[in-house]
Amino acid sequence: MKTTRSKQLFAEAQRYIPGGVNSPVRAFRSVGGQPLFIKRAKGSRLYDVDGNSFIDYVLSWGPMILGHAPPSVIKAIARAADDGTSYGAPTELEVRLAQMITEAIPSIEQVRLVSSGTEAVMSAIRLARAYTKRDQIIKFEGCYHGHSDYLLAKAGSGLATLGIPDSPGVPADFTRHTLTAPFNDIRTAQQLIQEHHRNLACIIVEPIAGNMGVVPPGEDFLPTLRTLTQAHGILLIFDEVITGFRVHYGGAQALYRVTPDLTCLGKIIGGGLPVGAYGGKREIMRMVAPEGPVYQAGTLSGNPLAVTAGIETLTRLRARGFYENLDQRAAELAKGLGAAAKKAGVPLTQTRVGSMLGAFFTKGPVVDYASAKQSNTQAYAKFFHNMLNKGIYFAPSQFEAAFLSTAHTDADIKKTIAAAQAVMKSL
Numbered sequence: 001m002k003t004t005r006s007k008q009l010f011a012e013a014q015r016y017i018p019g020g021v022n023s024p025v026r027a028f029r030s031v032g033g034q035p036l037f038i039k040r041a042k043g044s045r046l047y048d049v050d051g052n053s054f055i056d057y058v059l060s061w062g063p064m065i066l067g068h069a070p071p072s073v074i075k076a077i078a079r080a081a082d083d084g085t086s087y088g089a090p091t092e093l094e095v096r097l098a099q100m101i102t103e104a105i106p107s108i109e110q111v112r113l114v115s116s117g118t119e120a121v122m123s124a125i126r127l128a129r130a131y132t133k134r135d136q137i138i139k140f141e142g143c144y145h146g147h148s149d150y151l152l153a154k155a156g157s158g159l160a161t162l163g164i165p166d167s168p169g170v171p172a173d174f175t176r177h178t179l180t181a182p183f184n185d186i187r188t189a190q191q192l193i194q195e196h197h198r199n200l201a202c203i204i205v206e207p208i209a210g211n212m213g214v215v216p217p218g219e220d221f222l223p224t225l226r227t228l229t230q231a232h233g234i235l236l237i238f239d240e241v242i243t244g245f246r247v248h249y250g251g252a253q254a255l256y257r258v259t260p261d262l263t264c265l266g267k268i269i270g271g272g273l274p275v276g277a278y279g280g281k282r283e284i285m286r287m288v289a290p291e292g293p294v295y296q297a298g299t300l301s302g303n304p305l306a307v308t309a310g311i312e313t314l315t316r317l318r319a320r321g322f323y324e325n326l327d328q329r330a331a332e333l334a335k336g337l338g339a340a341a342k343k344a345g346v347p348l349t350q351t352r353v354g355s356m357l358g359a360f361f362t363k364g365p366v367v368d369y370a371s372a373k374q375s376n377t378q379a380y381a382k383f384f385h386n387m388l389n390k391g392i393y394f395a396p397s398q399f400e401a402a403f404l405s406t407a408h409t410d411a412d413i414k415k416t417i418a419a420a421q422a423v424m425k426s427l
């Protein structure tokens with residue numbers, strides 16, 4: 001594979017940008033080698049600056065559920081851009097997207113739009129603390145909730161592979177209020193609640209962990225969290241930045257029928273433009289400024305281009321059979337990858353919820369961060385590079401999800417499975 005231009009650009013990028021990238025996992029550090037610079041993308045494909053093309057299973061880390069540059073979304077963005085790109089004043093578009101979100105996710109009676117998932121989570125936790133008048137929070141090991149200070153404790157994603165347990169620059173005073181428990185471990189959560197409930201504002205969880213690879217919740221995990229929090233006046237926050245509109249039009253909460261107090265969204269609701277959102281019960285949301293005293297603001301919040309992309313994307317997701325089709329294709333891909341590993345005698349533990357796929361190079365089972373880390377990351381790195389050489393772009397880290405879009409064809413999936421058959425044999 002020719003990578004001359006990517007290499008040149010990466011060298012230049014490192015002069016001007018720390019590590020040459022604007023988000024750490026992009027740098028390929030955990031799989032070795034150098035990142036490819038992308039020139040354009042269409043449908044299921046990424047095209048790099050050296051003229052290589054790839055079937056893409058990263059999909060911008062989740063947002064591109066319709067594939068890249070879906071014509072209806074691009075047209076809508078272009079039309080919106082013609083009317084100006086930001087006003088700093090309310091628009092009808094924001095009302096429509098907020099309406100669509102509240103109709104899709106009944107636990108969200110009111111929603112505030114922001115510009116990233118990080119911002120959504122940070123604001124939701126501020127609100128939970130104000131509402132309960134308590135300071136402490138519980139998060140789960142390996143769950144990633146953006147990069148705000150007090151959430152950089154035992155987080156997954158880039159931190160899983162960079163080996164930064166807690167980032168320098170975060171005062172110990174800030175994470176003092178963050179308690180952590182293993183994902184899927186009800187007993188530890190219960191002990192923490194018993195001990196700290198008087199000062200616990202909220203429990204935040206990715207209902208399907210998607211930043212340590214994909215780790216689904218055990219059957220009782222979410223319902224028990226709901227019962228325990230309710231009993232002690234603790235808010236339950238679902239971070240559905242990945243899972244919202246990914247696993248179901250109503251998010252993971254619709255899939256598992258567990259209703260949180262607050263929900264954080266991002267990724268898909270921006271259709272590939274920068275957006276986040278947080279929402280929940282009206283009684284809680286009305287504490288947000290200007291209605292209430294909890295301050296939260298944003299110059300570009302509710303940006304007309306991003307909101308337009310979101311509206312058009314969500315509209316497409318309402319098509320009959322959308323999730324069933326996507327799920328069926330994802331199942332086929334998972335089945336093919338699993339069979340390829342089995343035939344080659346490679347131990348592989350697969351996890352999947354709808355079009356979110358995980359594959360760990362370990363006998364498993366994988367139920368939490370500790371068991372996810374049992375995966376042979378060297379085997380993953382080899383798998384990643386060999387697949388890349390065959391034109392298949394998986395995440396450059398073991399601890400990320402693979403995503404499918406409706407732009408992926410049966411031929412794409414066949415090609416991916418054929419490549420995996422050859423690659424697994426070489427491991």
Ligand SMILES: *Cc1c(COP(=O)(O)O)cnc(C)c1O
Pocket residue numbers: 115116117118119121144145146147206210211239240241242266267276
């Ligand atoms: C991506 C992600 C975030 C952060 O969103 P950004 O838009 O990158 O700030 C938060 N929570 C989860 C679960 C995520 O996957």
